[in-house]
Amino acid sequence: MGRPPSPAKDGVKKGPWDAEEDKKLVDFIAKHGPGCWISLPKLAGLNRCGKSCRLRWINYLRPDLKRGNFTAEEEQKILRLHEILGNKWSAIAMQLPGRTDNEIKNYWNTHLKKRLIRMGYDPMTHEPRTDLMACLTILAMSTNGLNDLLNRTPLDVNAVKLDYLKQMFQSTDAAAPNLVSSISAPLLEGSPILNSLPQLENQEAAFSLGATTTSGHLLQPLHHSITTALSASPTDLQLDPQPTFPPSFESMLFEGTAAAQSCGFFQWDDPAENISDPWGLESASEFVPSFTTQTDTPASNPADATSCSRIHCGDGTSGRYSPWTEILFDHPIIQ
DNA sequence: AAGCGTCCCAACCGCAGGTTG
DNA sequence: GCAACCTGCGGTTGGGACGCT
Numbered sequence: 001m002g003r004p005p006s007p008a009k010d011g012v013k014k015g016p017w018d019a020e021e022d023k024k025l026v027d028f029i030a031k032h033g034p035g036c037w038i039s040l041p042k043l044a045g046l047n048r049c050g051k052s053c054r055l056r057w058i059n060y061l062r063p064d065l066k067r068g069n070f071t072a073e074e075e076q077k078i079l080r081l082h083e084i085l086g087n088k089w090s091a092i093a094m095q096l097p098g099r100t101d102n103e104i105k106n107y108w109n110t111h112l113k114k115r116l117i118r119m120g121y122d123p124m125t126h127e128p129r130t131d132l133m134a135c136l137t138i139l140a141m142s143t144n145g146l147n148d149l150l151n152r153t154p155l156d157v158n159a160v161k162l163d164y165l166k167q168m169f170q171s172t173d174a175a176a177p178n179l180v181s182s183i184s185a186p187l188l189e190g191s192p193i194l195n196s197l198p199q200l201e202n203q204e205a206a207f208s209l210g211a212t213t214t215s216g217h218l219l220q221p222l223h224h225s226i227t228t229a230l231s232a233s234p235t236d237l238q239l240d241p242q243p244t245f246p247p248s249f250e251s252m253l254f255e256g257t258a259a260a261q262s263c264g265f266f267q268w269d270d271p272a273e274n275i276s277d278p279w280g281l282e283s284a285s286e287f288v289p290s291f292t293t294q295t296d297t298p299a300s301n302p303a304d305a306t307s308c309s310r311i312h313c314g315d316g317t318s319g320r321y322s323p324w325t326e327i328l329f330d331h332p333i334i335q
Numbered sequence: 336a337a338g339c340g341t342c343c344c345a346a347c348c349g350c351a352g353g354t355t356g
Numbered sequence: 357g358c359a360a361c362c363t364g365c366g367g368t369t370g371g372g373a374c375g376c377t
Contacts, residue, residue, distance in 0.1 A: 014347075015345095015370090016345070016346075051362095054363080054364090056345090059345070059346080060345075089366065102366095106343075106345085107344095109367095111343095339375105340375090340377100341373105341374085341375085342373085343371105343372090343373080344371100345370095345371100346368100346369085347368080347370095348366105348367085349368100350365085351364090351366105352364090354361080354363090355359100355360085355362090356358105
C-alpha cells in the first residue's frame with residue numbers, strides 16, 4: 001500500500017527566484033507558517049517544487065538571517081567546530097545564529113579551506129601537512145621552485161631552498177614540515193636580491209621567491225621555523241637538523257596564547273579580507289626578524305607567496321595562484 | 336573595449352533516515 | 357513489515373560579477 005505517488009514534476013520552474021516568487025512565498029509563510037513543503041507551492045501559487053521553496057526560504061528569505069560578511073569571531077567558531085564536527089554544516093550552523101548551513105559551507109569552501117591549504121594545513125584534519133604531496137604542492141606553488149631545482153640555478157636564495165629540499169627528500173622524520181616552510185622563504189619586496197635577479201622580471205618569478213601583499217600582511221606557521229632558524233644564525237645558514245614545527249593553530253587558539261598571535265593565522269593574506277587586524281599587528285615584520293645569508297643578501301618576511309591568493313609585485317602588477325592540484329599535476333616533474 | 340580566466344554563491348542534485356499509510 | 361513519501365543534509369554546479377591583459 002503506502003502513500004499515493006507524488007504528482008508529476010514536469011513543467012516546474014528551476015533556477016533563480018524572482019521578486020514576485022519571493023513575495024508569494026514570504027506572504028504564504030507569513031500567513032500559514034512553514035508547513036508541508038510538498039503542498040506549499042500549489043497553495044501559494046508557485047510553479048516550483050517544494051524542495052526549491054524550502055531551500056529558498058531557509059537559505060534566503062527567512063527573516064532571522066544575518067546578512068553581511070562573517071566576523072572574525074564567526075570564522076574562529078567555524079574553524080573550531082569544523083575541527084570537531086567535520087563537514088556537518090547543519091550542526092555548525094546551529095552554533096551560528098542567523099547563518100545557514102549552505103552559507104557556512106560556501107564560506108568554508110571559498111575562503112577558509114583555501115586559507116588552510118595555503119598555510120600548509122590539512123583542511124580536514126586541521127593538522128600541518130607532512131606528507132610528500134604537501135611538500136610538492138607547496139614547492140609547486142612556488143612556481144619556479146621546481147625549475148630552479150632542475151636547472152640548478154646558482155642563486156643563493158635558491159641554494160638555500162635546495163639545501164632544504166635535499167634534506168626534505170632525505171628526511172623521514174618530523175623535520176619535513178620545516179623543510180617545506182623553508183622552500184617558500186620569502187624575500188622583502190624591493191630588496192636588493194630581488195632587484196639583482198634578472199629572473200624576477202615577471203610576477204611569476206617573484207612568486208617563486210616570495211612576494212608580498214599590498215597590505216604587507218601575512219604570517220603563517222610555515223614561516224615560523226625557517227625564520228627562527230635563520231634568525232638564530234643570521235650570517236650563516238646552518239640548518240637545524242631537528243627543527244620543531246609550531247603547534248596547530250587550533251591548539252593555540254584554544255589556549256588563547258601569544259603563540260597564536262605569533263603564528264599569525266588570523267593575519268589575513270588578502271587586503272580585502274583584512275577587516276579588523278584582530279591581533280592588532282600592523283606588519284608581519286614585527287616579529288619576523290630579517291636575516292643575512294652568507295652572500296649578504298638581506299631579507300625579511302613580509303609575506304609568503306605560497307599563501308597569497310593575489311600576489312602584488314613591486315611594479316604594481318598582480319596575479320593569482322592557481323589551485324595547487326593543477327599546478328602540481330601540470331608540472332613536468334610530475335608528468 | 337573586448338576577451339578571457341577566476342571567484343563566489345544561490346540553487347540544484349542525489350542520498351539517507353525518518354515518517355506515514 | 358513494506359513501500360513510498362517527506363525532510364534534511366552534504367556535495368556539486370551554473371552563471372553572474374569581477375579583475376586582468
